[in-house]
Amino acid sequence: MTWSTYLPLWPLSVSPALWLALTLVIAVLVGEALVRYLKAPRIVGYMGIGLLLGPGGLGLIASLPAAEWRLVVDLALGILLFELGSKVNLRWLKANPWIAGASLLESIATFFAVFVLLSWFDIPGVAAAVVATIAIATSPAVVVRIVTESRAQGQVTDRLLLMTALNCIYAVIFYKLAIALMHGMTGAGFIHTVLPPLYLIGGSALLAWLFGITFERIHHHLGQHEETFSFVLFGMIAFATIMAATLKLSPILVLLAAGLITRYRRQRPRTFPPHFGSAGAVLVVLMFIANGLVADLRGLYESALLVLLLIAVRTVAKLLPVLALAHYSGISMRQAMALGIALAPMSSVALLLTLDTGATFPAFASGPGLMLMSCIVILELAGPIVVQAALRKAGETPEKKT
Amino acid sequence: MSLMPFAPSRPLSIGVELELQLIGCNDYNLVSSAPDMLRRIAKSPHPGEVKPEMTRSMIEINTSVQQEYDGLVKELRSLRKVVSDAGRFLNVAVAGGGTHPFQHWSEQKIFDAPRFHHLSELYGYLAKQFTIFGQHVHIGCTGPDEALHLMHMLSRYIPHFIALSASSPFVQGHDTGFASARLNSVFSFPLSGRAPFVLSWDDFERFFHKMTTTGVVESMKDFYWDIRPKPEFGTIEVRVCDTPLTVEIAAAIACYIQAMSRYIMVEQRIAPEEDDYLVYTFNRFQACRFGLDGVFIDPCTHEQRSIREDITDMLTRIAGHATELRAEDAMTRIREILSTGNGTNWLRQTYAREHNLGDVMQLQAELWMGN
Known part of the structure; x- marks a missing residue:
């Protein structure tokens, strides 16, 4: 028997999971x-710490194994999307x-505004279209989280939830269309350009509908x-998320639709504990x-000006139509x-779509994708603060205890 | 500030005020949507009035002056339609009932108007706990002395009105065991209870003057009495009823009070006595606690019977007056309440079936909005 059979070797070789666990605590x-001190939303801290300690920041934590973190993100996003869907009254x-x-x-204004801006900066048409579809989506994760955390209720809150659910649906569908176009450009046949969006919408709807029925039975x-x-x-949410991924459907669409359908x-709405x-x-x-x-x-x-312009244009494109129709x-x-x-935040949905595109088209990842990523990071950090401030200004958060 | 002179009004005319709950369609909790609702309602023409109340999750509908049941129901229905349509447009449900079953008082927000902010400062948390919903019924009187007479005579029958309209068993998530828990919130106000026993308007003005010089009150609005005179309308205002679960019941109860007033003014013609009030708080408590099954002690004979029996008896006595006022349909509805139960019975039965106060609240709103 030697020392090393019962004492750890020095230097310690620790699993990256240990650092991740520590990061969770911090x-x-x-x-x-x-x-407590800044009255800012918690999630800003979560993302900020991730950014600070991760490869993008101080580099204390190595990049995560893609498959594992993808599962966590998919599941968590699935929960938030189902939560969003079940809070929205389509009637x-x-x-x-x-x-x-x-x-x-x-949504239309956002798409065209972003598309025109990118074309102006000489980004090829199809790539610009992909970015513009991704820009349509307001972050469901940020919106649901902030509404839950600030216990907001009222017209702005209800409409924010509804419009977020809707623009995510448009975003995913039109994103898939744009991607199909991109495939068409890279030389796939006509049938492979038309079929993917049909399969996506039909398959996701069917899966969401089955989810709804099972939900009701149980x-x-x-x-x-x-x-x-x-x-x-x-x-069930975990099952549906993994099933959707296995069938190459969009987990985003499936879970959101499942919530809406149920x-x-x-x-009658059901009240569940936050995030179930x-x-x-x-x-x-x-x-x-x-x-x-x-x-x-x-x-x-690399392209600070474009990033900032994109954020500005997208925000205005979402704001103006809402202002124009406010009275009616x-x-x-x-x-x-x-x-x-409050429609400004971008986060997980946009992030996943951007990463998925980058995985299929490396040229996108190093070009427009990289630029879009910076927009997402900024709107992910600023988004929660903006939504919280907006809900406060609208008088929809509880008043301070007297 | 002195008391306004008593405006003459058409005798036995009626007007109804209903305080309504605004409910969010996601969790069926109260929602602070009164400003949105009022802005929307202001756009569509409607009879009567729709007004803000103390907290932003309430609104009040007022009918114009009505003479009989048919006109009253018709106007209440059109007010209901205006309010319900605005609600559907804004994803807000509207409901009757005296209390919200699970709202938390501390989350209520005071409506932005000087009077409400003043009351909120004065009464503190009582103002927010005042997120309760009542029906007020105005009865027109020919003159001030007649008004005081009617007020004291009707005081004997306060338990009838409480028991018929009772629809607030649940407070802050629990069954209180009361038929009308709402009135318990009113009793915590310093100037609640009954009006002083004065029978002439001159004496009443002297009393009011003495109260204003003490600095305790500024206007009649500061008295939270069960029945109070409303000199600017020339009416007395019965304020003990919970907002019933439907406008039809609200109209029926208003006409029951109207027919009883006619009976008091035309047929009974006896003077009220201060000793009538010996049993007042006991009777009122019985009605709040046990509803129609509560004990009623007759102030004159000291005979005991259930409130239900006393109402049945009263219905026979006022039948002729109800016919004169064309309120037979209203009396039929009152008889229905006696046999099938009041709002509190409906709420308890619904809860026993649904096991969930959120679902109860949703069904309660559907019942009121009539969809």
Whole structure:
């Protein structure tokens, strides 16, 4: 027997997971400090720490194994998307078509504004289209997180949730169309340009619908035990996310649609603990840290002007239509201002789409993708603060205790 | 500030005010949407008035002056339509009921108007706890002395109105065991209870003057009495009812009070006595706690029976007056409440079936909005 059989070797060889665990602790502490001293949202701390300690910052933590972190991000995002979907009342669009109008208009405006800007900067048409579709989506992760954290309620909150869900759906669908175009450019046949979006929409809808039916069956039998039920739901979300990925469908679309369908069919909202319990909440925190870890600001050094212009143009393109239709859709200018600004955040959805594109088209990853990544990082860090401030300005967060 | 002179009004005319709950469609909790709702409602023409209330999750609808049940129901229905349409447009549900079953008082926000901010400063958390929803019924009187007479005579039957309208068993997530828990919140105000026993307007003005010189009150609005005179309208205002779960019940209860007033003014013609009030708080408590099954002690004979029996008896006595006022349909509805139960019974049965106060709240809103 030697020393080394029972004592660790020096220097210690530790698994990267140890650093990740430590990062979780630090990130949560920093998040709490932000809330306590700066009244800023916690998730800014989570992402900030990820960014600071990760490869993009001080480089204390090596880049994560892609497969593992992807699973965490997919699951956490799945939870947030299902949560978003189940908070949104699609019937409202029938009673107030002006909201549907505002949503379509802001998405179209965003697409064209970004597309024109990028073309002006000599970015090839198809790549510009891909970036413009990604820019349509408001971050569901940031929106759901901030609404939950600030316990906001009211017109701006309800509309923000609804318009976020809708513009994510448009973004994913048109993104897939743009990608199909990109494949067409790189020499795939016509059939492979047309079929992917059809498969995506049909397959995702079918999976979401099956999810909805199963949800209802299980709910019917389990009934009143909210907590038990949220465990089952958690499992179902994980299953659907992995299933969607396996079938090469969009987990984003499937989970969002599943939430919308269950709410639409049941008509009565269910109240679940935030993120369906503490397991979900931990995943959500990990997701934001992971987003910080993959953050990459190199694009900002290379094309700072374009990055800043893109952010400005996108924000204005989302704000103006909301302001223009405010009166008809029944909100005040002050509320419309808050709503339009709160549509600005970009985060996980945009990040995943950008990374997926980069994986298929390396030229995109080193060109427009890099630039887009910087936009996402900035809007991911600033987004939560902006949404929180907007909801406060709109008077939709609880008043200070007297 | 002195008391306004008592404006004459058409005797036995009626007006109804209903305080309504604004509910968010995501969690069925109260939502601070009163400014949005009022802005929307201002755009569509409607009879009567729609007004803000103390906290931003309430609005109030007022009918114009009405003479009989049919007109009253019609106007309340068109007000309901205006309010419900605005609600659907804004994803806000509107509901009756005296309390919200699980709202937390500390999360309520005071409506932005000087009077409400002043009250909030004065009463502190009581103002936010005042997120309760009542029905007020105005009865027109020919003159001030008649008004005071009617007010004291109706005071005997306060338990009837409480028990018929009771629809607030749940407070802050729990069944209080009360039929009308809402009134418990009113009792914590310093100037709640009953009006002083004065029978002439001159005496009443003297009382009011003495109260204003003490600095305790500034106007009639500072008295939270169960029934109070409203000199500028020339009415007395019965304020003990919970907002019922439907506008039809609200109208029926208003007409029950109207028919009883006609009976008091035309047929009964006896003077009220201060000793009537000996049993007042006991009777009122019984009505709040047990609803229609509560004990009613007759102030004159000291005979005991259930409130339900006393209402049944009253319905026979006022039948002729109800016919004169064309309020037979209203009396039929009152009989229905006696046999099938009040709002509190409906809420408890619904909770027993749904096991979830959020679902109860949703069904309660659907019942009120009539969809």
